Amino acid sequence: xxxxxxxxxxxxxxxxxxxxxxxxxxxxxxxxxxxxxxxxxxxxxxxxxxxxxxxxxxxxxxxxxxxxxxxxxxxxxxxxxxxxxxxxxxxxxxxxxxxxxxxxxxxxxxxxxxxxxxxxxxxxxxxxxxxxxxxxxxxxxxxxxxxxxxxxxxxxxxxxxxxxxxxxxxxxxxxxxxxxxxxxxxxxxxxxxxxxxxxxxxxxxxxxxxxxxxxxxxxxxxxxxxxxxxxxxxx
Amino acid sequence: xxxxxxxxxxxxxxxxxxxxxxxxxxxxxxxxxxxxxxxxxxxxxxxxxxxxxxxxxxxxxxxxxxxxxxxxxxxxxxxxxxxxxxxxxxxxxxxxxxxxxxxxxxxxxxxxxxxxxxxxxxxxxxxxxxxxxxxxxxxxxxxxxxxxxxxxxxxxxxxxxxxxxxxxxxxxxxxxxxxxxxxxxxxxxxxxxxxxxxxxxxxxxxxxxxxxxxxxxxxxxxxxxxxxxxxxxxx
DNA sequence: CAGTGGTCTAGACCACATA
DNA sequence: ATGTGGTCTAGACCACTGG
Numbered sequence: 441x442x443x444x445x446x447x448x449x450x451x452x453x454x455x456x457x458x459x460x461x462x463x464x465x466x467x468x469x470x471x472x473x474x475x476x477x478x479x480x481x482x483x484x485x486x487x488x489x490x491x492x493x494x495x496x497x498x499x500x501x502x503x504x505x506x507x508x509x510x511x512x513x514x515x516x517x518x519x520x521x522x523x524x525x526x527x528x529x530x531x532x533x534x535x536x537x538x539x540x541x542x543x544x545x546x547x548x549x550x551x552x553x554x555x556x557x558x559x560x561x562x563x564x565x566x567x568x569x570x571x572x573x574x575x576x577x578x579x580x581x582x583x584x585x586x587x588x589x590x591x592x593x594x595x596x597x598x599x600x601x602x603x604x605x606x607x608x609x610x611x612x613x614x615x616x617x618x619x620x621x622x623x624x625x626x627x628x629x630x631x632x633x634x635x636x637x638x639x640x641x642x643x644x645x646x647x648x649x650x651x652x653x654x655x656x657x658x659x660x661x662x663x664x665x666x667x668x669x670x671x672x673x674x675x
Numbered sequence: 676x677x678x679x680x681x682x683x684x685x686x687x688x689x690x691x692x693x694x695x696x697x698x699x700x701x702x703x704x705x706x707x708x709x710x711x712x713x714x715x716x717x718x719x720x721x722x723x724x725x726x727x728x729x730x731x732x733x734x735x736x737x738x739x740x741x742x743x744x745x746x747x748x749x750x751x752x753x754x755x756x757x758x759x760x761x762x763x764x765x766x767x768x769x770x771x772x773x774x775x776x777x778x779x780x781x782x783x784x785x786x787x788x789x790x791x792x793x794x795x796x797x798x799x800x801x802x803x804x805x806x807x808x809x810x811x812x813x814x815x816x817x818x819x820x821x822x823x824x825x826x827x828x829x830x831x832x833x834x835x836x837x838x839x840x841x842x843x844x845x846x847x848x849x850x851x852x853x854x855x856x857x858x859x860x861x862x863x864x865x866x867x868x869x870x871x872x873x874x875x876x877x878x879x880x881x882x883x884x885x886x887x888x889x890x891x892x893x894x895x896x897x898x899x900x901x902x903x904x905x906x907x908x909x910x
Numbered sequence: 911c912a913g914t915g916g917t918c919t920a921g922a923c924c925a926c927a928t929a
Numbered sequence: 930a931t932g933t934g935g936t937c938t939a940g941a942c943c944a945c946t947g948g
Contacts, residue, residue: 442936463884468914479938481716484916492727497846499883500915501945507846510785510878514850518905550745611732611742614903615749618853618873618896636871636896638853643745648734648927649698661853661871668849670753677917703933714919719935735934736926883946 447476447486452495455506462508466496493518494669507669514667515568530569535593536628537563540582543654547579550643550654558582562593565628572629573663578655585652601652608647615641621658629660636661682711682721687730690741697743701731728753729904742904749902750803765804770828771863772798775817778889782814785878785889793817797828800863807864808898813890820887836887843882850876856893864895871896 441449451466467475472483487504490496497507509516543551543559551559560580566573578597580588585601592600601607616638623633638659645651676684686701702710707718722739725731732742744751778786778794786794795815801808813832815823820836827835836842851873858868872893879888 444936469916470914480916480940481918482937485936487915494846497884498915499946501913502883502947503914505884507884510848511850517851611729612905613745614905615746616752616899616901616903618871618894618899620871634869636853636855638873648737649732649740649742659853664851664853666851668851670847670849679917704935705933715921715935716937717918720917722934733934734927736932737928738933 443476443478444482444486444489447472447478447483448489450476451486451490452493455495460506462506464506466504466506468503491671494671497671509667509669511667514665515663517666517668531566531573533564533566533594535562535564535590537561538588538590538593543579547654550641551579551581551651553581553583560585560588562588562597564593568663571663572631572660574660575625575628575658576655577657578653581650581652584646584650607652610645610647610649612642612644625658629658631660631662638664678711678713679717679721679724682707682713682718683724685711686721686725687728690730695741697741699741701739701741703738726906729906732906744902744904746902749900750898752901752903766808767802768799768829769802770797770799770825772796773823773825773828778814782889785876786814786816786886788816788818795820795823797823797832799828803898806898807866807895809895810860810863810893811890812892813888816885816887819881819885842887845880845882845884847877847879860893864893866895866897873899 451472454460466472466487469480469483472478473480476483478486487496487498491498494509495507496504498504539561540558541561542555543553543557545555547559548555548557553559559582560578562576562578562580564576564578566576580597584607585605588597588600598609602609617640619637619639621629621631621633621635621637625631625637626633626635638661640657640659642653642655642657643651644653644655686707689695701707701722704715704718707713708715711718713721722731722733726733729744730742731739733739774796775793776796777790778788778792780790782794783790783792788794794817795813797811797813797815799811799813801811815832819842820840823832823835833844837844852875854872854874855869856864856866856872860866860872861868861870873896875892875894877888877890877892878886879890880886
């Protein structure tokens, strides 16, 4: 673990342990430099990381202050997308389908493969604290995600890909829509046809930019309360 | 303008002018250092900025590559929220109401003011390329935003706040829901009652963390196609 | 104008990707 | 093994805030 990550982690721990309120001032840079035996740049880098996460805000010439989320019960939406953060809640999944097949046109384009290449297709319903959260269909490029089974799909597929298969997950592109539930979708989510839905398509890439997963997710609007922190207004 | 911002701007210009494809490799760091007469750290900082914007991705030990958006016609959703980016399209606004009043309970809490303090209330419909984009209600803390009129509200209120009033806009907290349109909302947006909507509440803060604007925005789902780029998967 | 955060540099050294 | 990106440092200097 890098030094600036270490420092960021420590600071984060201090903030939550001491239950610092919004607006609380952190120690000045020089103090932090001494405390963590690090150079100014390194400390600033650590703090910028926290700023990116939405935990602090910096005011030039004044100080570094704690930032807090006002409302509770919202799913945090970060630069990693939702899924990276859902680990905090009790998320479970039920696998509905899992097989090897040929991709749809859209999946093939998104994954940058031919229509006759194999993909793992996974259809799951995910639950948050016992309620249906979303219906998910995913297409994994089989030449990258070489094996999948029911047990893996019931837990975190991404953990498996990075830990067991040793792939490094990189960036992703998300496309969001709002629309009405089809009959089939409504049944899976325990809702009524025509009720609203949040529909998110995501293309996940490896570290080296190769797409390995194309997913189409329909969210239960009753559980879909998202929180998003923006940082800085420039231009 | 800072040196690393300058470099980032130049690089961005080069990417778009040369129409570089996804995966194109940028010159190596040493070249860029020479080209812009800057130190390694400064160049890296510039590139990190571009990475944050979703324009490039970096692969350690390999290079820096161009990243491109696959689908067209989506509104980009960045760390600045939507509005920061909407400038590219033809956005217009029609003011429906504009007056000084007392805040609602929710607005008072969000703005951190008392129920008997004054706010500017603005209700607008915004259009994108002639179509209704959203219905927006905003509450501005009058002790900060001391004056507003119809003309300002027809254009960009935020430009006015930062340029004419000299305030520095800082971070914001956004809360997203999906739900169904009420009859009134549907009328403003030219849709039917019960159709889906994306509903976003945002608290905007100044540089010094003081909230100055609480807004409630209902989006026309037909125009609400958002694009979001995530960077990096850690933890 | 004092206090504090932020930029920028040169250079040592490290970590990863690719062949 | 080599090329390439990234961390880290010490210190000079700059920019903003607030009394």
